[in-house]
Amino acid sequence: MSAAPPNQARAGELRRLLQRAAHAYYVLDAPEMEDSVYDRLYRELLELEAAQPELITPDSPSQRVGRAPAEGFSSVEHRIGLLSLDNAFNPGDLEAWYGRLLKVLDREPATPLEMVGELKIDGNALALSYEHGLLVQAATRGDGERGEQITANVRTIASVPLRLQLENPPAWVEVRGEALIPDDTFAAINAERAARGETLFANPRNACAGTLRQLDPKVVAARRLDFFAYTLHLPQDTPQGPSSQWQSLQWLQAAGFKVNPNAKLLPNLAAVQAFFRAWDTGRRALPYATDGVVVKLNDLRLQDAAGFTQKAPRWAIALKYAAEEAPSILLRLACQVGRTGVVTPVAEFEPVPLAGTTVSRATLHNADRLAELDLHAGDTIVVRKAGEIIPEVVRVLSELRPPGAARLELPQVCPECGSELVREEGEAATRCVNSSCPAILRGALRHWVSKGALDVDGLGAKLIEQLVDRGLVGSIADLYGLDAALLASLERMGTKSADNLVVALAASKQQPWHRQLYGLGIHHVGEVNAKALAKAFPSAADLATAAVNTPESITAVFGIGAEIAQSLQQWFATPANQLLLEDLERLGFSLAAGPEEPGAGPETPLTGQTFVLTGSLPSLSRSAAQALIEAAGGKVSGSVSKKTSYVVAGEEAGSKLSKAQSLGVPVLDEAGLKSLLPAKIATESN
Numbered sequence: 001m002s003a004a005p006p007n008q009a010r011a012g013e014l015r016r017l018l019q020r021a022a023h024a025y026y027v028l029d030a031p032e033m034e035d036s037v038y039d040r041l042y043r044e045l046l047e048l049e050a051a052q053p054e055l056i057t058p059d060s061p062s063q064r065v066g067r068a069p070a071e072g073f074s075s076v077e078h079r080i081g082l083l084s085l086d087n088a089f090n091p092g093d094l095e096a097w098y099g100r101l102l103k104v105l106d107r108e109p110a111t112p113l114e115m116v117g118e119l120k121i122d123g124n125a126l127a128l129s130y131e132h133g134l135l136v137q138a139a140t141r142g143d144g145e146r147g148e149q150i151t152a153n154v155r156t157i158a159s160v161p162l163r164l165q166l167e168n169p170p171a172w173v174e175v176r177g178e179a180l181i182p183d184d185t186f187a188a189i190n191a192e193r194a195a196r197g198e199t200l201f202a203n204p205r206n207a208c209a210g211t212l213r214q215l216d217p218k219v220v221a222a223r224r225l226d227f228f229a230y231t232l233h234l235p236q237d238t239p240q241g242p243s244s245q246w247q248s249l250q251w252l253q254a255a256g257f258k259v260n261p262n263a264k265l266l267p268n269l270a271a272v273q274a275f276f277r278a279w280d281t282g283r284r285a286l287p288y289a290t291d292g293v294v295v296k297l298n299d300l301r302l303q304d305a306a307g308f309t310q311k312a313p314r315w316a317i318a319l320k321y322a323a324e325e326a327p328s329i330l331l332r333l334a335c336q337v338g339r340t341g342v343v344t345p346v347a348e349f350e351p352v353p354l355a356g357t358t359v360s361r362a363t364l365h366n367a368d369r370l371a372e373l374d375l376h377a378g379d380t381i382v383v384r385k386a387g388e389i390i391p392e393v394v395r396v397l398s399e400l401r402p403p404g405a406a407r408l409e410l411p412q413v414c415p416e417c418g419s420e421l422v423r424e425e426g427e428a429a430t431r432c433v434n435s436s437c438p439a440i441l442r443g444a445l446r447h448w449v450s451k452g453a454l455d456v457d458g459l460g461a462k463l464i465e466q467l468v469d470r471g472l473v474g475s476i477a478d479l480y481g482l483d484a485a486l487l488a489s490l491e492r493m494g495t496k497s498a499d500n501l502v503v504a505l506a507a508s509k510q511q512p513w514h515r516q517l518y519g520l521g522i523h524h525v526g527e528v529n530a531k532a533l534a535k536a537f538p539s540a541a542d543l544a545t546a547a548v549n550t551p552e553s554i555t556a557v558f559g560i561g562a563e564i565a566q567s568l569q570q571w572f573a574t575p576a577n578q579l580l581l582e583d584l585e586r587l588g589f590s591l592a593a594g595p596e597e598p599g600a601g602p603e604t605p606l607t608g609q610t611f612v613l614t615g616s617l618p619s620l621s622r623s624a625a626q627a628l629i630e631a632a633g634g635k636v637s638g639s640v641s642k643k644t645s646y647v648v649a650g651e652e653a654g655s656k657l658s659k660a661q662s663l664g665v666p667v668l669d670e671a672g673l674k675s676l677l678p679a680k681i682a683t684e685s686n
């Protein structure tokens, strides 16, 4: 190692440090590095790799988001087939399965068999192949024999290790597990889609499946998938390989995978039944969707002895919870026109209690889904709601259809403005394209004042409706011309609330640039993308120039794909939008990053970071190092604790260094310290 050229050694250190930080954050859920520090070290690695591409290794964190596969996904054969499991829905099914297992293993009826209980996560099964420790392939389940090769997308999942954390990894390892989208991420994705006027995903599993098949790995990266590993296959001759499913889970954890913490060793059938019952209610508190539990025989030799039926292993079973479905009678087909003109059909039905709430409306997503369901007036429908998930119409009981009932279809014209609806070739969405459609204007205004955008208190949907219906507001900018007296004259408004609203609107002009950008409601530009864009392009003028002239500088931003660049280009090229920006600027909006925002002004990337200095550094005195850290917003402390962000160690470092190592506090040398500092401060020190 000591013979390695300095850049190679530095790149290796950075990779290890960044991998450890990512593992702590994504797998252990115990962050140990500030985002800003991670970003800086990551950038340093990117710079080294850009200057010397031979330094790039396949497990470098920079290789998580790669290029899109040229022609979709190829099909691959699984090394070991992915069989589905037999299902059990009640204690009787479970007992019958256990009885068969005892018989096949030639055990006495009363023998306890040790099992492992695991949650059945409602995601998408993946097969990951590692060779000599490196992730070489990831595939979907497919038909169990062949799946789709989606390696580039799976590499973006931060909880999937690109390299196994093992000293001597076996020649190959096959890991099975479930990719998933947690409920809050799912809600955020759907909220963003709603804000952008796109159709919503029905549930996290659909969102996850759709994401895994995205052609652009950047889009996948932005969706923040997670992964729980649960099955391990090793070569037969692996020395000291696990001898039980429980040990396999521990092996996976040690190799750097996230293993679901709720797995449990179950000594007998009664324990299995208790596990199943407990999670029927317990699962509602989990941050992700589950639809049952999986029970596996723990001893791998016994698994072998039990073997397989034609289509499933005998040694495992999926115990499923009853789906939360209920019948209801369809009352009406309603249509919602969103901010971008997308028309969403909504079923309104007789209220039914479902998963703890009363439900009377469910989205039908789009015209295709509506046609597929073949809804007729007065139909008896089956509605489903799983946990926090939005209700949906699952199917129609057409045998109960009233005779002569009319088939329901989307209207031809916009229910709001009467203009003809448009459906473009290849698009699922039907839209109203009249830009002065009141529904679109109302949506744009609601979005502008919403929490993640300009966050204007006291301007609710009802008031916006009045303002638009009375022709008082025809654009976002018009909001800022409203006076208190006029507002006070509106329904359900008083002098006080009118005064407050005028103040709130004026105050909203101070909101940061990324919120203004998000508030504009540009197609595909949700909160996350708006932040990334605002950081890279510190003003509307910069962003407009880039969107029109150099779209490649936009797609170079992490998480930003070609469709977003295209949408920005269209938006900035539209004259009405240019007028809006001019109006906003005249009203006092900066449309640019302020001095305290990232991307401008004095840089203080070390804010909140604590450093401990030990030993003598090659060029900096102790007080000079301290001054540099403080200039960048960091603090210097005299003693090492778990809260210490970094120990900066030089020659003859003493007990502080060993303490840092024992606590797992990252250790930097002088060059490492300088790499954390903003360029300006770092060069001043030379």
Ligand SMILES: [Zn+2]
Pocket (backbone or CB within 6 Å): 337, 414, 415, 416, 417, 418, 419, 432, 433, 434, 437, 438, 439
């Ligand atoms: Zn319309």
